[in-house]
Amino acid sequence: MEDWQAVASAINGRMADLPLSQQELAERSKVSVATLRELQKATATRKRSARTLAAISQALGWPDDYLRAVLTGATPPDSGGGVGRADSSSLVLARLDQLHAEVRRLADAVERMAVDVGHGDKDTSSERASERRSPAG
DSSP: OOOHHHHHHHHHHHHHHTTOOHHHHHHHHTOOHHHHHHHHHTOOSSOOOHHHHHHHHHHTTSOTTHHHHHHHTOOOTTOOSSOOHHHHHHHHHHHHHHHHHHHHHHHHHHHHHHHHHHHHHHHHHHHHHHHHHSOOO
16 A cells, blocks of 8 residues: 655655755756645645656655655665765755855845946946046036
């Protein structure tokens, strides 16, 4: 018997542990946000392919067949409980992804501010330039 609620719990728990947003997981796994949402809420009305579960497992730092094992009630591979080297690497990579997204967001904000300030400076600098060019009266 398939236990989609167990899959939802596994995904949600791992996302909280990493921490990883739904959008970040979608990007890493190449699985749509809509599909992830259905899996996270165990509202999937259709079966998901082994490929989809494998992609999500990989993106969460688990072996390919981890979520498939959870779904079928089998013991997931490498589920020893402790955080191993692969899990630690996944945590670091997830955190780096978060930092990269934050830096990108900040860079965009700085660029927008520079453009706003630049428009004001262009007006002021062109006024100054025209003042310098006009003969002193």
